[in-house]
Amino acid sequence: MTFPKKTALLLAALVLVVPLSSCDGGGSDKIYVTGPYFTGYEAKDVYNAYLGSSISTLNSAKSQSATDVRHLANFVDGLVMNNEFGILERQLASSASVNAEYTQFDFTLKQNVPWFTYDGAQYVAKNTEGQDVPQVVKADDFVNTAEIILNYANESEIAYMVTMFIDGGWEYYCYTEMLKLIKDRNTNYAGVNWMTLKSASNDAKATALMTLIAYESGMDPIDVPLILGEDLENIANFSRVGVKATSEYVIQYRLNQPARFFPTLLTYAPFYPINRAFFAQHKFAGFGTSKEKLLYNGPYLCSEWSDTKVQYTRNENYYNVKDVHIKTVNYMVAPDTISYAEMREDFENGVIDGFTIAKEDSVGWAQYITGGTPEAPGSGTVQNPYSPLVNSRELNTIDYTWHFTLNVERETDVGLQPNTIFGGDSPDYPASAIANTNKAMKIKEVRRLILDGIDFEQYNQTNTNTEDIHQYQLNTLTPPGYVFDENDRDYLEYYYEEYAENKGLENGEAAKALIGPQKIEGVNYSDAEVLTMRAEAADAVAQYNALNPTDPITTPIIVENAGLAGYAGTSYITAEARWINDFNDRVNSGLAEGNEFLTIVNNLKATTSDKASNNAYAAYYTLNTWGWIGDYADPLTYLHTYVTNGDMSLFTGTKAARDNYYLNASDELVYEEDGLLEDYDDLVDDAKAITSSNDLRYDAFAEAEYELINNVYIIKPHSMNSQGWAVSVSRAIGYENPTASYGLADYRLTGMWVLVEPPTGAERQVARDLQSQKKAVALAETGIYNYLGSDEE
Numbered sequence: 001m002t003f004p005k006k007t008a009l010l011l012a013a014l015v016l017v018v019p020l021s022s023c024d025g026g027g028s029d030k031i032y033v034t035g036p037y038f039t040g041y042e043a044k045d046v047y048n049a050y051l052g053s054s055i056s057t058l059n060s061a062k063s064q065s066a067t068d069v070r071h072l073a074n075f076v077d078g079l080v081m082n083n084e085f086g087i088l089e090r091q092l093a094s095s096a097s098v099n100a101e102y103t104q105f106d107f108t109l110k111q112n113v114p115w116f117t118y119d120g121a122q123y124v125a126k127n128t129e130g131q132d133v134p135q136v137v138k139a140d141d142f143v144n145t146a147e148i149i150l151n152y153a154n155e156s157e158i159a160y161m162v163t164m165f166i167d168g169g170w171e172y173y174c175y176t177e178m179l180k181l182i183k184d185r186n187t188n189y190a191g192v193n194w195m196t197l198k199s200a201s202n203d204a205k206a207t208a209l210m211t212l213i214a215y216e217s218g219m220d221p222i223d224v225p226l227i228l229g230e231d232l233e234n235i236a237n238f239s240r241v242g243v244k245a246t247s248e249y250v251i252q253y254r255l256n257q258p259a260r261f262f263p264t265l266l267t268y269a270p271f272y273p274i275n276r277a278f279f280a281q282h283k284f285a286g287f288g289t290s291k292e293k294l295l296y297n298g299p300y301l302c303s304e305w306s307d308t309k310v311q312y313t314r315n316e317n318y319y320n321v322k323d324v325h326i327k328t329v330n331y332m333v334a335p336d337t338i339s340y341a342e343m344r345e346d347f348e349n350g351v352i353d354g355f356t357i358a359k360e361d362s363v364g365w366a367q368y369i370t371g372g373t374p375e376a377p378g379s380g381t382v383q384n385p386y387s388p389l390v391n392s393r394e395l396n397t398i399d400y401t402w403h404f405t406l407n408v409e410r411e412t413d414v415g416l417q418p419n420t421i422f423g424g425d426s427p428d429y430p431a432s433a434i435a436n437t438n439k440a441m442k443i444k445e446v447r448r449l450i451l452d453g454i455d456f457e458q459y460n461q462t463n464t465n466t467e468d469i470h471q472y473q474l475n476t477l478t479p480p481g482y483v484f485d486e487n488d489r490d491y492l493e494y495y496y497e498e499y500a501e502n503k504g505l506e507n508g509e510a511a512k513a514l515i516g517p518q519k520i521e522g523v524n525y526s527d528a529e530v531l532t533m534r535a536e537a538a539d540a541v542a543q544y545n546a547l548n549p550t551d552p553i554t555t556p557i558i559v560e561n562a563g564l565a566g567y568a569g570t571s572y573i574t575a576e577a578r579w580i581n582d583f584n585d586r587v588n589s590g591l592a593e594g595n596e597f598l599t600i601v602n603n604l605k606a607t608t609s610d611k612a613s614n615n616a617y618a619a620y621y622t623l624n625t626w627g628w629i630g631d632y633a634d635p636l637t638y639l640h641t642y643v644t645n646g647d648m649s650l651f652t653g654t655k656a657a658r659d660n661y662y663l664n665a666s667d668e669l670v671y672e673e674d675g676l677l678e679d680y681d682d683l684v685d686d687a688k689a690i691t692s693s694n695d696l697r698y699d700a701f702a703e704a705e706y707e708l709i710n711n712v713y714i715i716k717p718h719s720m721n722s723q724g725w726a727v728s729v730s731r732a733i734g735y736e737n738p739t740a741s742y743g744l745a746d747y748r749l750t751g752m753w754v755l756v757e758p759p760t761g762a763e764r765q766v767a768r769d770l771q772s773q774k775k776a777v778a779l780a781e782t783g784i785y786n787y788l789g790s791d792e793e
Contacts (some may be wrong), residue, residue: 354730
């Protein structure tokens with residue numbers, strides 16, 4: 001099974017969710033900002049924004065896509081949430097405790113927090129006696145969520161977040177899967193003939209269940225806890241799972257491993273409550289499919305949901321409504337073709353509240369950044385812009401880590417892939433070419449040629465809106481500033497030291513100078529180096545063919561790039577063609593036409609964002625760019641993505657173990673059955689087993705990350721769009737908004753204000769300085785975790 005979740009396509013970087021605005025004042029009463037930032041400034045109570053796409057589902061037990069959970073973050077509260085300084089605090093929880101081993105966490109809920117329907121009425125359900133009972137959030141709602149997610153029949157995309165940490169999670173998940181396999185009369189899944197188990201003893205079923213757990217979890221069979229036939233009853237009734245309502249208002253989580261960071265997972269939708277009676281009414285297929293089929297306990301209610309618009313209305317009965325300053329939120333779905341100039345014009349016409357200033361919009365660039373005209377620009381710069389309204393600042397926030405991804409085992413049925421280069425029985429790209437490429441993808445030297453053959457001097461030309469085209473370059477999967485050890489040391493410092501050790505550099509600082517943010521020196525290769533890579537790949541292919549004379553790899557090897565140029569407009573077609581053509585020229589330099597070794601072909605047949613998204617999520621490609629952002633405060637959230645059967649393995653063809661070939665030091669081809677990720681999987685397992693010290697844990701994870709990027713060659717990180725200088729104009733101020741490098745905090749709208757007039761860049765700098773001071777004081781007082789204790793203390 002695979003559980004893709006909060007992944008995001010590169011589309012998210014094209015269609016921006018701009019800072020928001022209102023079209024009017026929202027009423028006759030004037031509103032003035034309270035609190036420490038922009039105190040007394042006149043504000044609005046309507047908030048409008050563009051979205052890249054509408055909601056696909058609000059089922060918190062199903063999806064972890066950012067396009068969905070950004071809304072859930074405002075409709076449903078969980079046990080804990082981050083404040084404006086990133087400090088983790090209690091939310092629905094009124095008290096919290098943890099045992100000394102960090103394997104059991106107990107939370108007492110605030111009492112009498114109502115469940116609301118979309119129209120603001122309290123939800124009423126009948127009890128076992130048939131009486132109407134107004135529903136409030138209780139501990140059983142959290143148990144219910146876990147039961148829903150861990151039921152294999154529901155096919156939740158996010159079950160991995162529960163099975164990975166909750167004691168008994170794999171048992172229950174695989175037990176429900178076993179029931180389906182028996183019902184379907186399956187004869188050979190995971191090496192078991194399930195059809196014969198229908199009338200078998202419980203002991204036989206227990207033995208088969210342990211086999212299934214090992215298969216699905218990737219655990220060594222000897223590490224799977226013993227299950228006896230007599231245990232099946234308690235597995236079936238969920239009593240062995242470590243999510244328990246120990247009383248009406250107390251929820252307990254028991255873990256399968258020590259995890260100090262576990263409460264950070266609770267800021268995610270898989271651990272949000274779902275009312276049992278309401279879910280029973282709508283079932284998994286119906287729950288969250290419309291505004292009427294969701295219950296709310298958070299700051300907003302969903303008052304409209306269509307393909308073109310999503311609207312929130314403030315929950316006037318929210319228990320913390322004083323922090324909700326916006327009454328109405330209108331999200332408009334932007335067209336695929338929207339331009340930076342159009343967004344600026346919408347701001348100037350009062351349609352939206354803010355916009356990103358981009359070089360692509362030459363009129364806006366001159367108006368706000370340089371002064372003068374596009375033909376005769378003034379002397380303004382990004383750091384010192386012409387207009388005082390510009391919010392110019394250097395970003396250091398966490399965003400999606402974008403990375404090239406290779407699919408080593410692509411689906412070969414072209415009938416399923418009409419919107420790819422292989423669709424429609426194309427004579428230029430026969431179906432057999434997919435199988436040919438799949439074989440080639442098992443060779444390390446071929447994978448490296450593809451990933452390291454890309455020239456970032458060409459690829460980063462797409463960054464036309466930055467003064468430095470390498471501003472967004474990021475060469476690690478885990479971003480800087482994501483997590484820190486007990487000595488306040490950034491995890492990436494461990495990675496830099498690991499890189500230095502492997503590359504023979506003096507120290508981590510020397511490594512950072514080559515592969516740190518905004519650097520390409522250590523990841524970009526010359527034409528001569530690329531030709532050496534080609535020679536090594538060609539040698540490996542020749543040796544492979546000698547071993548497989550009846551099923552050889554033929555050339556050219558066709559690598560389809562998913563891309564966005566099929567619908568993103570002329571400028572993107574040009575941008576993608578630039579780096580792809582450069583790659584093909586470099587890799588095939590010196591070869592006669594028709595004798596190419598390997599070529600990247602850009603897919604222009606996905607002519608809408610829906611077609612491109614469908615191709616991406618079905619992994620109908622060999623090369624694509626994916627983005628990932630962490631779920632919880634530990635490097636594992638990034639590095640578990642690409643283990644065998646990991647969070648992103650659907651997109652790399654590694655849901656199951658794959659073979660690997662590589663040239664050894666003697667240039668002899670070595671075959672490793674199921675060996676593609678074997679070493680990497682072991683390194684991740686070793687690292688996550690270290691719980692006594694983040695110092696040791698991070699050092700081990702750094703070794704694993706180095707292996708993934710520099711030896712496995714199925715991904716190559718290349719960018720994060722929240723670093724370097726950014727320029728925008730906005731009426732929105734979010735200095736009291738929740739924030740964190742993980743979870744859903746950054747999507748919360750509590751604490752946000754929208755001013756009538758946009759503040760100046762200088763005024764914003766004063767606010768940032770004040771917030772920085774307040775954050776330092778708060779962190780010194782409580783540290784990054786402040787969820788333990790009680791509201792009564």
